[in-house]
Amino acid sequence: MEKKITVLPGDGIGPEIVAQAVKVLDCVAEKFGHTFTYTYADIGGCSIDRHGVPITKEAMQTCKDADSVLLGAVGGPKWDSCAPEIRPEKALLAVRKELGLFANLRPTKLFPQLSDASPLKQEIVGQGIDLLIVRELTGGVYFGEHTTTEKNGELCAVDIMPYSESEIERIGRVAFETARKRGGKLASVDKANVLDTSRLWRKTMHRLAEEYQDVTYSDILVDNTAMQLIKNPTQFDVLVTENMFGDILSDEASMLTGSIGMMPSASLSSGTLGMYEPIHGSAPDIAEQDIANPLGTILSAAMMLRYSFDMPKEADAIEAAVNRVLDDGYRTGDIMQDGCQQVGCSKMGDLVAQRIA
Numbered sequence: 001m002e003k004k005i006t007v008l009p010g011d012g013i014g015p016e017i018v019a020q021a022v023k024v025l026d027c028v029a030e031k032f033g034h035t036f037t038y039t040y041a042d043i044g045g046c047s048i049d050r051h052g053v054p055i056t057k058e059a060m061q062t063c064k065d066a067d068s069v070l071l072g073a074v075g076g077p078k079w080d081s082c083a084p085e086i087r088p089e090k091a092l093l094a095v096r097k098e099l100g101l102f103a104n105l106r107p108t109k110l111f112p113q114l115s116d117a118s119p120l121k122q123e124i125v126g127q128g129i130d131l132l133i134v135r136e137l138t139g140g141v142y143f144g145e146h147t148t149t150e151k152n153g154e155l156c157a158v159d160i161m162p163y164s165e166s167e168i169e170r171i172g173r174v175a176f177e178t179a180r181k182r183g184g185k186l187a188s189v190d191k192a193n194v195l196d197t198s199r200l201w202r203k204t205m206h207r208l209a210e211e212y213q214d215v216t217y218s219d220i221l222v223d224n225t226a227m228q229l230i231k232n233p234t235q236f237d238v239l240v241t242e243n244m245f246g247d248i249l250s251d252e253a254s255m256l257t258g259s260i261g262m263m264p265s266a267s268l269s270s271g272t273l274g275m276y277e278p279i280h281g282s283a284p285d286i287a288e289q290d291i292a293n294p295l296g297t298i299l300s301a302a303m304m305l306r307y308s309f310d311m312p313k314e315a316d317a318i319e320a321a322v323n324r325v326l327d328d329g330y331r332t333g334d335i336m337q338d339g340c341q342q343v344g345c346s347k348m349g350d351l352v353a354q355r356i357a
């Protein structure tokens, strides 16, 4: 098959981790007889520096024209003082919105080889962690109105968190369908004891639960979820939640996998176009030192093959190769353990690619 991939390396460690995922994709293409063509474009701080905006119209168009998008990371202290409208993160949110990427899947899986790398005790993570966070990605407070005004001699800021029933229903369906294909359990995370958006969320989820009787459904408050993820993470199969709760909970959950560097994500639309990126940020403090962990990005490429290209064998091949590299004792610094061999970002990419070839 021939597929067009738009590559947005972005800032900080973005370019180096994305290069490893492309290396691995090239290896998959060669082995399975596909042709992947890449169009590179700027996003985030590097785009602000070169073009004065965090994403140009042309770059956005290459995303829309592609079969899928691979993203590194955006942002960094250099652009922290930019006006809110041109901040690097603005571009990421714009791509999510313009491509209609409303469903963000964040699988949280602990590779057994890394159970020592998690800061949690063996008795908690030792039984194996395998949960999936389904985060709503184009609604809520991220996309509501943001204003700062002066009132009675002081500044006041307001961020509005809107949700419509149809926005909740479509993410709910993705979550129920996904739960059906996994462990058959879905927990819907909200703050229905305080927020109207959460009360609408819960009501809508309950309506869907009637339709998906084969899925074991429960409601859980977001603060309790934050606690339960640490106390008893194996109780969860699929968690579905709104945009900001999902952002926060997925960073928390990443530590169950040993390192945030291990976590991939897929942002899906109602069609096959998707964007794939690790959940971590641009980590400017370790950029350009060849020490970042590229596995979250490589595993995101596997999700691209699975969800956008319908290439499950190829996706399995990447995941199996990552497994083997870990079995063989290779680690980047963030997941380093006694008795293992520490390698850099590029070497880690080579090791995964070799095991596919």
Ligand code: IPM
Binding pocket: 074, 075, 089, 092, 247, 279, 281
């Ligand atoms: C993420 C990131 C983004 C988000 C930032 C960079 C805007 O934290 O993908 O989780 O908040 O969605």
Ligand code: MG
Binding pocket: 247, 248, 251, 279
């Ligand atoms: Mg985040």
